[in-house]
Amino acid sequence: MAGYVAKRVAQSLLALLGVSVVVFALIHLVPGDPVRTALGTRFDQELYEVLRARAGLDQPLVVQYFDWLFRALQGDLGVSFRTGQPVTEALMQRLPATALLAVSAVLVGLVIALPAGIISAVRQGKVSDYVANAFSQIGVSIPDFWYGILLILLFAQTLRWLPPFGYTSLLEDPVDGLQRLIMPALTTGVVTGAILTRFVRSSVLEAMNSEHVRFARAKGLPQRHVFRHHVLRNAWNPIVTITGLQLGTLLGGIVVVEVVFAWPGIGRLALTAVERRDYPVLQGAVLLIAAAFLIINLVVDLLYAKLDPRIRSS
Amino acid sequence: MADDPILSVRDLHVSFRTKRGLARVVRGLDYDLHAGETLAIVGESGSGKSVSTLAMTKLIPMPPGQVSGEVWLGDDDLVPLSEKHLLHYRGRRIGYVFQDPMTSLNPVHPIGRQLTEGMRYHLELSDEEIRERAIDLLQKVGIPSPEKRLDDYPHQFSGGMRQRVVIAIGLSCDPEVLVADEATTALDVTTQAQIVELIGRLQDELGMGVIWITHDLGVVAGIADRVLVMYAGQVVEAADVDALYARPRHPYTVGLMRSLPVLGDLERRDLASIPGLPPSPTALPEGCAFHPRCAFRDDDRCATEAPPLRDIGDGHLIRSFYEVPEEIAQEAAAEARIEIEPPDADDVGDAAAEVGSRSGRGGET
Numbered sequence: 001m002a003g004y005v006a007k008r009v010a011q012s013l014l015a016l017l018g019v020s021v022v023v024f025a026l027i028h029l030v031p032g033d034p035v036r037t038a039l040g041t042r043f044d045q046e047l048y049e050v051l052r053a054r055a056g057l058d059q060p061l062v063v064q065y066f067d068w069l070f071r072a073l074q075g076d077l078g079v080s081f082r083t084g085q086p087v088t089e090a091l092m093q094r095l096p097a098t099a100l101l102a103v104s105a106v107l108v109g110l111v112i113a114l115p116a117g118i119i120s121a122v123r124q125g126k127v128s129d130y131v132a133n134a135f136s137q138i139g140v141s142i143p144d145f146w147y148g149i150l151l152i153l154l155f156a157q158t159l160r161w162l163p164p165f166g167y168t169s170l171l172e173d174p175v176d177g178l179q180r181l182i183m184p185a186l187t188t189g190v191v192t193g194a195i196l197t198r199f200v201r202s203s204v205l206e207a208m209n210s211e212h213v214r215f216a217r218a219k220g221l222p223q224r225h226v227f228r229h230h231v232l233r234n235a236w237n238p239i240v241t242i243t244g245l246q247l248g249t250l251l252g253g254i255v256v257v258e259v260v261f262a263w264p265g266i267g268r269l270a271l272t273a274v275e276r277r278d279y280p281v282l283q284g285a286v287l288l289i290a291a292a293f294l295i296i297n298l299v300v301d302l303l304y305a306k307l308d309p310r311i312r313s314s
Numbered sequence: 315m316a317d318d319p320i321l322s323v324r325d326l327h328v329s330f331r332t333k334r335g336l337a338r339v340v341r342g343l344d345y346d347l348h349a350g351e352t353l354a355i356v357g358e359s360g361s362g363k364s365v366s367t368l369a370m371t372k373l374i375p376m377p378p379g380q381v382s383g384e385v386w387l388g389d390d391d392l393v394p395l396s397e398k399h400l401l402h403y404r405g406r407r408i409g410y411v412f413q414d415p416m417t418s419l420n421p422v423h424p425i426g427r428q429l430t431e432g433m434r435y436h437l438e439l440s441d442e443e444i445r446e447r448a449i450d451l452l453q454k455v456g457i458p459s460p461e462k463r464l465d466d467y468p469h470q471f472s473g474g475m476r477q478r479v480v481i482a483i484g485l486s487c488d489p490e491v492l493v494a495d496e497a498t499t500a501l502d503v504t505t506q507a508q509i510v511e512l513i514g515r516l517q518d519e520l521g522m523g524v525i526w527i528t529h530d531l532g533v534v535a536g537i538a539d540r541v542l543v544m545y546a547g548q549v550v551e552a553a554d555v556d557a558l559y560a561r562p563r564h565p566y567t568v569g570l571m572r573s574l575p576v577l578g579d580l581e582r583r584d585l586a587s588i589p590g591l592p593p594s595p596t597a598l599p600e601g602c603a604f605h606p607r608c609a610f611r612d613d614d615r616c617a618t619e620a621p622p623l624r625d626i627g628d629g630h631l632i633r634s635f636y637e638v639p640e641e642i643a644q645e646a647a648a649e650a651r652i653e654i655e656p657p658d659a660d661d662v663g664d665a666a667a668e669v670g671s672r673s674g675r676g677g678e679t
Contacts, residue, residue, distance in 0.1 A: 211417035218373055218412070219432035219483065220405030223397070229431070230420050309467040310421055 001312050004305055012298045019290040020072065024065050026286065027055070027279045035081070037277050051081060055280065072287070078280035087284035090269060095288070097167050098265035101184055101258070102250035106243060108189025109196050116193070117200025118232075121208065132197060139194020148187040148260040155183060165262040184261040188254055192246050199242045203235040210234070237307050244300030251296075252289030319346035319386075320490045320523050321408075326383035328362070328369040328547075329595075337595040340366045341547040343383070347491060347523040352514075354526045354538035354555075356570065360592050362547040363527050367493045371404045372397065387490070406436040409489035409522075411513075413496035415476035419468040425479050426464030429486060436487045451482040454519075455512060474505035478512065485516060492517075495527045510537055531570050531650050535559055543567045546593055546603035549623060553630040559647045563626065563637040565610040571650035602634065610638055 035051045036043065055078060056064050071077070077087035120132035156164035162179050170177040207213065208231050216230045217223075255267035270285035272278070305311045328340035340362040347353050355363040368374050370385045370392055385392040387407055392400065404410075412418045419428060429448045433439065439447065445464075452460030455478040468476055477497065484492055494513060498506040514537060517524050526538060534541055534555065541558050543551040543566065551564035562568050569588040590607040593599055599606055605616035615635055623633045637643075 211412065211414060212420040214373065215410070215412055215418040215480070215483075216420065216428075216431075218371075218404055218410040219435075220401045220403070220487075221431060221435060222401060225431070225435075229423070234420065234422055308422060310469045313467075313470070 001305065004312065005302060008298055008301050012294045015294055016291060019287065019294075020069055021065070023283050023287045023290070024068055026283055028061070033057075039081075040277075054079065077284040077287070080281050081278045082276050082281075087280050090281060091266065091284050091288050094264055094266045094269045096169065097263055098251060098254065098258075098267065100170065100181065101188065101254060101263060101265060102247055104181055104185035105188035105192050105250055105254070106247045108185055109192030109246065110243065112189070112193030113196030113200050117197045118204055120197070121201045121204035122227075124205065132201065136194040136197040139190055139197075143256070144187050144191045145256045145260045147190055148183065148257055151183045151187060152260075165260075167261075167263050180261075184254075184257055184263055187260070188250065188257050192250065195246065196239075196243065200235070200239055203238040204231060206238075207231045207235040237304055240303050240307065241300055244296050244303075248293040248296040251292045317348060319348050320388065321347040322384070322386040323366075323370070324384040324386070326366060326369065326381070326385065328365050328374070328379065328381050330374075331378040331380075332596060334594075335596045338598065339547050339595050340369065343544075343547075343549060345542060345549075345552070347525060349490070349523055350517065350521050351539045352517065352524045352526055352537055354528060354534040354541045355544060356528060356531055356534055356541060357544035358529055358570075358592055360595070361544040362595075363544045364495050366544075367410075367495065367525055367527060371400050371408055373404065373410075401435070405432045405484075405489070406487045407489050408491045408493060409484035409487065411477075411481050411484040411492065411494045411497045414500040415473055415480050416500065418480050419476060421468055424465045424467055425471070429464075429479065429483050432483065433486050447486070448482075451486055452479070454485075454516065455479070455482045456508075457482075473501055474508065477501060477505070477509055481509070481513065481516070485520065485522075488520065489522060491523050491525065493525045493527065496529070497526075498533065499528070499530070506533070513537075531567075535650065543570070546598060547595060548603065548633060549631065550604065550633045551631065552623075554628070557628060557630050559650070560644075561640065562643050562647050563630070563632045564634050565608045565636075565638055566604050568638045568643050568646045569607075569609065571646040604634075610636060 035048055035055065035057065039048060039051070052058060056067055059067065068078075075088050077091070079086050080090060083090075116132045116135065120129040123129050152164050155162040162182055163176075164183075166180055168177040168180055170181075213226060213230050216226045251266070252270075253267060254263075254265060255271050257263065258265045258268040259271070266285055266288060270282060270289075273281035273285060323343055323345050326340055326343040327338070330337045330339060339360075343362075343366050345353065355366070357363045365374060369379070369381045372379075372381060372392075374381075381393055383393060387403060390403075392403060395403075419425065426445075426448055429451065430444050433444050433447060437444070437447075448464060449460045452463065457463055457475060457478055463471075468479070471479065477500075481497070484494075492513070497513070498509045501509060510533065513524060513526075526534070528534060538555045540554050541552065542549050543564065545566050551558070551562065551567045558567070562571060566588070573587045588607055589609070593603060593606070599617075601615075601617045601619055602608070602611075602621050605611050608616065619635075621633050621635050623631050625631050626637075638646075
């Protein structure tokens with residue numbers, strides 16, 4: 001097991017190094033001079049020189065990369081072209097909001113998907129299966145901002161139970177923070193739940209139809225015992241994997257929902273950075289999202305090894 | 315074997331509702347099994363041989379499956395019993411061993427746990443007694459140093475060793491009947507012989523009746539007391555093993571025997587096979603179910619009239635109007651009758667035998 005952990009950690013670090021090259025290249029793939037493009041019509045020679053030197057663009061590429069990497073390792077991702085704010089600081093301000101939303105959405109998704117997927121697998125071909133299937137079909141086909149708008153109309157506009165948008169840290173004001181979390185978390189969670197439902201269903205079905213389940217039944221074990229120890233226990237592996245992937249995707253990709261609810265997350269920060277051609281911020285956001293994805297994947301793989309003895313010993 | 319049978323199956327029917335209509339998979343099966351007896355049920359895939367034994371304790375999906383008839387285990391008829399009551403028979407009184415040891419065991423649980431979970435439900439023993447019994451069972455089936463292997467996972471065992479574990483599970487609650495469903499099909503020849511020998515020895519020791527399901531008439535010759543040949547959900551020929559190999563009568567049995575490869579004799583003739591495919595259980599042919607593939611049919615009677623199962627003496631039953639001519643039948647049977655050579659009994663506890671090459675029986679045994 002220790003060997004497996006070491007191997008996976010090393011792989012993740014290597015992947016992260018690869019990502020860093022791509023992220024670094026980003027700023028150089030932009031046609032023309034990124035600083036000039038960023039400054040646009042407000043061009044000012046002095047400011048241009050300062051920003052260029054600060055971004056290290058006057059150095060050879062390799063030197064620039066290692067310089068950038070070395071500083072990135074120390075937590076220095078440069079400063080925003082637009083605001084002059086250190087990128088790391090901007091990211092750290094946004095990270096808690098995104099992490100909170102992503103984790104809440106996955107929890108909402110699991111609360112929906114576990115019962116829906118399990119029931120639909122167990123009652124395959126029955127009415128509840130069709131209902132669950134219809135839910136997941138509709139859930140994945142309708143874009144999430146639509147649910148967001150519906151929720152705002154209902155809970156904020158009509159019922160006036162919840163504030164329509166904005167973010168408050170749970171640490172500062174738990175009640176207000178929670179109230180503002182509900183709608184974005186539901187919006188994202190419904191879609192996540194719809195996706196997860198299909199995976200839960202197919203994982204449980206696959207486990208149910210495996211030969212060892214028939215053999216477990218042939219031992220005369222009660223149905224609930226067979227279901228718990230031979231169906232669900234084996235269905236966990238794929239469910240854990242896909243849930244982790246969903247969480248990773250959400251950390252970088254809740255852009256639209258963040259915009260609808262004015263949620264100050266990484267996705268919106270990246271979107272704004274693209275719009276304003278604020279490359280250091282964009283680099284930082286991409287790097288953070290990729291790193292988060294890799295870490296989640298690592299955790300998933302370690303969990304997987306915990307769940308499946310065959311991986312542990314290989 | 316004049317005593318009362320431990321298992322009596324009477325007019326067993328199993329069918330499944332499918333989109334293409336009712337699939338009649340087992341159509342009126344009758345047999346008795348006595349303590350210590352080995353009954354072989356032989357047939358191609360889809361002949362209903364496996365389903366008929368799974369259906370005894372309703373290990374088939376119900377619905378769409380449906381079971382009728384009688385399955386007497388001692389004084390109890392299992393057919394009308396509910397799922398809850400059947401739990402007392404599955405594993406407890408009828409043990410099962412399935413085909414593929416790679417998939418019968420759950421990969422995420424240690425084998426000790428899989429071996430004991432049935433005992434925990436069925437036997438009133440303390441944890442310590444169950445553990446001792448588990449070690450004892452693994453010892454019996456020839457797993458070396460079993461107390462050290464209880465916490466190992468299935469992937470840490472070879473295929474043959476896994477099948478031994480599966481057999482230990484099948485026997486764990488001391489069943490009266492053991493169903494070995496293609497129990498050696500997935501194994502290599504050497505391991506097959508060891509498993510055959512092992513089940514035979516355990517049967518002598520424990521006195522249970524064994525139902526041996528296989529498509530391989532070659533295996534049957536060495537182990538069975540009585541043989542049922544099934545085709546399209548029905549018995550087409552049933553006889554004591556010696557009678558069957560002395561003179562098979564049914565065209566299908568002869569066809570099966572002729573399709574066996576003969577060791578050292580492969581150049582002499584091509585493998586004969588029965589032309590065509592078994593009929594779909596949703597669209598069985600009129601008349602004799604086998605007539606479209608039969609190489610011996612004589613007339614239109616086969617195509618219109620279903621032959622009854624008739625006794626031609628000494629409990630030899632055939633479901634055919636015509637018998638295969640004696641000369642052809644005996645030739646086919648002689649070729650098919652390759653006795654399985656069991657390894658030396660001492661080898662059974664020896665893990666090395668599992669991977670070693672087949673050394674033959676040796677002169678002195």
